[in-house]
Amino acid sequence: MPPMKNQPFNALDLDERFAQAQFMEVDADQSGQRIDNYLVARLKGVPRTHVYKLLRKGEVRVNKGRIRADYRLQAGDVVRLPPLKVTKKAPPKQLSQGLGRVLESSIIYEDDGLLVVNKPPGLAVHGGSGVDLGLIEALRQLRPDARYLELVHRLDRDTSGCIMVAKKRSYLRHLQQALRDKTAGHGGIVKVYQALALGAWPKRVSRVNAPLLKLEQSGGLAHIVKVSSEGKPSITDFSVLQRYQEYTLLEARPVTGRTHQIRVHAQFKQCPLLGDEKYGDDDANRLAVKLGLKRHFLHASALMFVLPGESAMTRVDAPLPTDLAGVLKLLESHKLNG
Structure with a gap:
């Protein structure tokens, strides 16, 4: 044969x-x-x-x-x-025409080996644990002729923005190694986020260096992360984009890639993200829902990376989705100078 x-x-x-x-x-x-x-x-x-x-x-x-x-x-x-006998599984949930159109319009970069998608909020990156259809399964249905589609990294379900999907295994290896390298100057990848935090971000804090420990929850509950000396080294660089009367719009660049890193580091500085049900402020979150925000205000706004065989860095930007942009519009009259 x-x-x-x-x-x-x-x-x-x-x-x-x-x-x-x-x-x-x-x-x-x-x-x-x-x-x-x-x-x-x-x-x-x-x-x-x-x-x-x-x-x-x-x-x-x-x-x-x-x-x-x-x-x-x-x-x-x-x-x-060898010959194998495997029990058939139920067919996967089919991609709806509506989600297919949303995903097609969310592809913000594509070449022979890579897709970058501006992931919509509320969409898990992969199926499982009660999720019928994740981003990667949906993309495979959207591109049935694609021989290879694999996630390079992940985003939380309620975090929107840039996520890379490799179309070739050589790109997956190259980009995952770049993620491990951490330093863009040495071929690494820079991830840029926008986050709206409660309160006034401390003026002298531009880097949070605090180890993070992931705690496993029993009974199928989602895990939680906390700052702990027993945790893994974790570093996030922060800069202020705009100050408001009760909030601060931040740019966050994670140097390490720990679970919930930006969210927990912001909480550690007493400035949790607006809408964050796990690490945020309950009263502020209830007000945020009235403003139209139904998730944490965190968006992967840009990626910078070097493609295989190239030396120049490629930058891809993802505009803020309508729910987050709407919150900032409501805060326009509350801007502070400096």
């Missing part, structure tokens, strides 16, 4: 397609990937433990030979899968 090239696997038809052994040829973009990760990404619906069992027993072969789970694939390798 000739090898299949770049053939995606769908959990809906795994049982029919894998009734017989299958062969797949690795292309240049997949080169360097570990065989276990390669299989997990393609065998949707197969438990990861079963993937490792297949590898241990030698039922998965590469170029007709047994391999370890940490084997890194090379272009031209032929991967053989």
Whole structure:
């Protein structure tokens, strides 16, 4: 049987397609990937433990030979899968025409290897945990012919703005390494946010360096993060964009990438974000709802990154969505000088 090239696997038809052994040829973009990760990404619906069992027993072969789970694939390798029986899953929720139009209009940058989307608020980046359809699943339905679409990083469900989606694995590797590099001058990525905080931001505070500890909640509750000496090093740079009588519009640039980092660092300086139900002020949040704000005021307003093979930095900007822009318009008459 000739090898299949770049053939995606769908959990809906795994049982029919894998009734017989299958062969797949690795292309240049997949080169360097570990065989276990390669299989997990393609065998949707197969438990990861079963993937490792297949590898241990030698039922998965590469170029007709047994391999370890940490084997890194090379272009031209032929991967053989044994016959598999997997129970069909319910079909995924279908993308509505309305959401499809919103997402299509939200793509603010695209090249051969990358999409940047101005993510709408309220849309999770991926499905699961009660979310039927996330951004990445919706994009895959919107672009059914796309061979590869993977999230480069994440945003909270209620945070709007710039998020990168790789169209090639080589771009995913490059950009995720750049995120780890942290420093834009060394090929890293700069993330820029706009946030509306309660109160007057301290004039002498331009950087918050406070370790953050993520606490696991029981009973399926969402996790919470707090400043703690036991936490991981966390740094955010802040600058004031506009002061109002009771609020401060901030630009935030996270140097590290911890969960809820900007929100918790703002709270740590007694200036929690407006609308933040987890780390904010309840009375202020109730007033914010009357102003039309139904989420925390945090928007990923820009990304700066260096693309593979280039030296110049690319910048992508995402305009404020209507709900956040509306709040600022209401505050126009409350601006302060200085």
